[in-house]
Amino acid sequence: MRYSIDHKSPIPLHAQAETLLRQLIAEEEYQNGKIMPNEIELAKMLAISRSTLRQAINKLVFEGLLVRKKRMGTKVAQAGVSSKSNNWLSFSQEMKLRGITIRNFELHVTWAMPNAEVTRFFEIKPDKQVLKMERVRGKTDEPFVYFASYFHPRVGLTGDEDFKRPLYELLEHEHSVIATLSKEEISAMAADKFIADKLRVPIGSPILFRKRFVFDQGERPIEFNIGYYKADSFVYTVESTR
Amino acid sequence: MRYSIDHKSPIPLHAQAETLLRQLIAEEEYQNGKIMPNEIELAKMLAISRSTLRQAINKLVFEGLLVRKKRMGTKVAQAGVSSKSNNWLSFSQEMKLRGITIRNFELHVTWAMPNAEVTRFFEIKPDKQVLKMERVRGKTDEPFVYFASYFHPRVGLTGDEDFKRPLYELLEHEHSVIATLSKEEISAMAADKFIADKLRVPIGSPILFRKRFVFDQGERPIEFNIGYYKADSFVYTVESTR
């Protein structure tokens, strides 16, 4: 048999089944609409229980990769979903695209105690110091964003790197860390004293607040970034399809 | 007991459990991080088996509403109100998912002259009237967003439709218009008199401003939507990979 499951492996059976199913899904015949082996048979083939197999199938159904229909069986969803291939650009690249030349008004790199959010995201102890980079950037005549980045110890930054280089290039080339996934949260808020000061605006001014959780290929956290943008200086664009 | 399950109902027990869980999630104490009753107890309380209950929990975990940790229990995921760019859901569906009941504070449908941005997007003559829908929505006790939507004449809306229904369902079922692509722009701004009034906030308050350009399958424009969200009431989340 081509696909099989290792009952002695520490990897849960349903997880193994899931990967096998993904391989099946990738096959051309199933892509073309062939119905997959039914649950009872498949369970027998893999020598796992139907319930366990269903755990795996369920996940893929949730993800939208498979569709099930009573009596009709299970097959690969015909959709061609995807919404991604979003722009993955560094800040300076993004700005360049808009014809804006960026200047660093401030650039500090320090070792700092992480706050609760950072420790939770990095899954480290609260007393473990992390590298923190702060910068204020903007057009030549006015600053319009304050950034703070925290880097996971795993990345291996010393603080002596040249942070004027594009960040993701630096991580990739000097530290073999490849950022592949980012989760962002965007909201609005009023400027407090600290931010008002950095961005040279009155306290209470509207600010676009952006949090970024950046992961590497293994979905391990590598960077936590927060950005405070002066209103009207920044527009966040997204494209999504269904 | 406040929550209970009807074993004789034709609705599957796990589905009933799911709605109950959503109600629980909506409760303030759980929003604030209180751990939910453990599976065994909860199953006993609802008089269903643990497996059935887990079916319901699994779904919510997958949706990202709950997080589970061994030994530590299950609690509501901290994120606030959010919008996932991938899932294509209507506003009310999104809110429902989070157990928030949405109230329409205002709902006006009128024929209006399009502004420059709308005529450009729709590629219509400036004197061609378009259907405009305005609404103020929010939690039962406070409004937190003002929306204005413009619909392309091609869609064929008359203005007599029931706009309390989920919008994309309405378009799809009654007018065979399927929204498949949306381009969004998100930025921050200060509330002007009009918005301050609608959202019951002081003039100058920070507002999250969101423009949406919605297209159908043929990439033809069908809706232009702008939304003004009270700060802190809305977090926009995006996931991107490369």
Next chain:
DNA sequence: ATAGTTAATATGTATGTACATAATCACTTT
């Protein structure tokens, strides 16, 4: 005090069983 050990707890994994339900196919009746 500190380190190491152990118990308690809530979720995680896995199986076996039973019956329900939707959709189709084959068959029978009109």
Next chain:
DNA sequence: AAAGTGATTATGTACATACATATTAACTAT
């Protein structure tokens, strides 16, 4: 031929049970 009827099939629902595992909290020994 059309309509109805029943068998078949694969998924859907539901339960009871058992043991594994991660994590904290309490305890114990150094």
